[in-house]
Amino acid sequence: MRLVVLGPPGAGKGTQAVRIAEQFACADVATGDIFRANVAEGTELGRAAQEYMDRGDLVPDEVVIAMVMERLAERDCEAGFVLDGFPRTVAQAEALDRRLAELGTPLEAALSFDVTEEELLRRLAGRAAAQHRADDVEQTIRHRLEVFAIKTRPLIDYYAHRGLLISVDAIGPIEVVTKRILTALEGNRRSG
Ligand code: AMP
Secondary structure, three states: OEEEEEOOOOOOHHHHHHHHHHHHOOEEEEHHHHHHHHHHHOOHHHHHHHHHHHHOOOOOHHHHHHHHHHHHOOHHHHHOEEEEOOOOOHHHHHHHHHHHHHHOOOOOEEEEEEOOHHHHHHHHHHHHHHHOOHHHOHHHHHHHHHHHHHHHOHHHHHHHHOOOEEEEEOOOOHHHHHHHHHHHHHHHHHHO
């Protein structure tokens, strides 16, 4: 499986990406997790990313693209991947397309998570309390939702034009959403 998951912060991408990667026995590549690990370890990459993350802004494209291209060259990605949190801009999507075209292994689908804004704010407030994520305080949450709307939402059209978009209703119990996703992906494989 070679898949990207798209959706605003709080849509449940991370939770579902783990489950999808398990089902298809492929790598789960979550750019936010990679950045957070680098911040925790105090690496150069972590230092480059931290101020953007704390503000709820996107880390510059060239930094993210270089990191993801390296990650996709690792062994475990040969079995496929679920990209969670990348691409987030059209430039990132184009870089990914170029690399996958070079490798002759194009994306199979882009999975878009549909959630209402009201539900997102409710979930993100809960996550801020539970995990103490610096970027989950309310003002930053609103900013991240704006950044999504401006920079990332255009990717829904980008993938729709390429015939790769699959939208799922992401409201409901985790297991129910997983089931919807797997049914949609399997249907897509049969028809594709
Ligand atoms: P996430 O856990 O996916 O919400 O990512 C947390 C933060 O990491 C984001 O708010 C960005 O600051 C940064 N980040 C993660 N992925 C990307 C990306 N593809 N492009 C730019 N910044 C990113």
